[in-house]
Amino acid sequence: MIGKKAFTLIEAIVAVGVVGMVLPVFFSIVFLIMRQQLRIAAVKEIKRQGDFVLNNMETTIRNCAQTIHNYKAAPIVSAVLTDNNRVCDVIHGSAFDQTVTFKDRFGNGFRYIISGNRVASDSANAATVNLTNSKVKVEPNGSLPFIQCAITNPYSPPIVTVNYKISYKTSGSALESNVSLVFQSKIKLKSY
Amino acid sequence: MNKGFTLIEVLIFATIMAVFFVVAAAVITLSIRQMSAAEHKIIATRHAEALSEWLKGEKEADWNNFLSKVGNYLPKSTVCFNNFSWPAQSGICLAGDYLERLYKRQAKFSYSPDAVTVEVTVSWREGGISYTVPVKTTYSIWE
Numbered sequence A: 001m002i003g004k005k006a007f008t009l010i011e012a013i014v015a016v017g018v019v020g021m022v023l024p025v026f027f028s029i030v031f032l033i034m035r036q037q038l039r040i041a042a043v044k045e046i047k048r049q050g051d052f053v054l055n056n057m058e059t060t061i062r063n064c065a066q067t068i069h070n071y072k073a074a075p076i077v078s079a080v081l082t083d084n085n086r087v088c089d090v091i092h093g094s095a096f097d098q099t100v101t102f103k104d105r106f107g108n109g110f111r112y113i114i115s116g117n118r119v120a121s122d123s124a125n126a127a128t129v130n131l132t133n134s135k136v137k138v139e140p141n142g143s144l145p146f147i148q149c150a151i152t153n154p155y156s157p158p159i160v161t162v163n164y165k166i167s168y169k170t171s172g173s174a175l176e177s178n179v180s181l182v183f184q185s186k187i188k189l190k191s192y
Numbered sequence B: 001m002n003k004g005f006t007l008i009e010v011l012i013f014a015t016i017m018a019v020f021f022v023v024a025a026a027v028i029t030l031s032i033r034q035m036s037a038a039e040h041k042i043i044a045t046r047h048a049e050a051l052s053e054w055l056k057g058e059k060e061a062d063w064n065n066f067l068s069k070v071g072n073y074l075p076k077s078t079v080c081f082n083n084f085s086w087p088a089q090s091g092i093c094l095a096g097d098y099l100e101r102l103y104k105r106q107a108k109f110s111y112s113p114d115a116v117t118v119e120v121t122v123s124w125r126e127g128g129i130s131y132t133v134p135v136k137t138t139y140s141i142w143e
Helices: A009-064 B007-061 B063-073
Strands: A067-069 A101-103 A109-115 A118-123 A126-130 A136-139 A147-150 A159-168 A180-188 B078-080 B104-112 B115-126 B129-140
Touching (some): A159 B007, B007 B115, B063 B115
Antiparallel strands (some): A067 A101, A136 A159
């Protein structure tokens, strides 16, 4: 009678059925938690990089920029930044909404551009530095330009407006990391 | 043929399993709730900072205009900002003013002759709990 010590077919089917019901529930919960974690990581990352870019641009432009020039060519040649291509001052027009180059009080040119979905800082006497990494995608916010400047009255310094949208780069149509944040700020030149 | 479990054994086992599953379910629910709150908190912080940056921009563009706009809301000074423009009058956010249908973004202004202090509060409710993200900034004419 040794052969009698086994599970019957019914017992085995019931056991497999119970396991088959519990496992999908368990894994769907695990999946839900992991998706939520990915989303948080994505939001954190775009917030961190967006804040960094905004702080960097605000500090540098506010404190260092003295004049604004309509100059797009790369690399930047400081000697070309003259009164002839100045924008957003009393003589040369009140508003400008394309790529601009700033000049600091030592006569060096610098600017910020979006190239290849990354924000880069470019300067006449240093190599181009990317301010965001390849995990995120930076683009202009709708139809608004990345950088524009305006002068509201002849006696006050020009105001530079920065506007961009930063989103998490996803490989496919992964909903969990489909997040974006908009950053915008106005910067008044201090040493104008 | 007496080799099965006794009723007591089965009951003890079932009780232990039940306690385990209840605790596990509670922990999972709590952690999912907290993660969702953590995500909303990051976005709420951005909404608060965005308003504070916009106000700073308004102040940099034209101090007198900024003062007169703020003056409109005093003394009852809580204002609902659901976009980047000056609301016509003060008042708390109503149901239709919620950002992304979730966040209430309100600002409270206080005023001294050459400085305006703004407390931006972004608040939302989820899972029966209220969350708040406050950002306080002082805007001064001398800066």
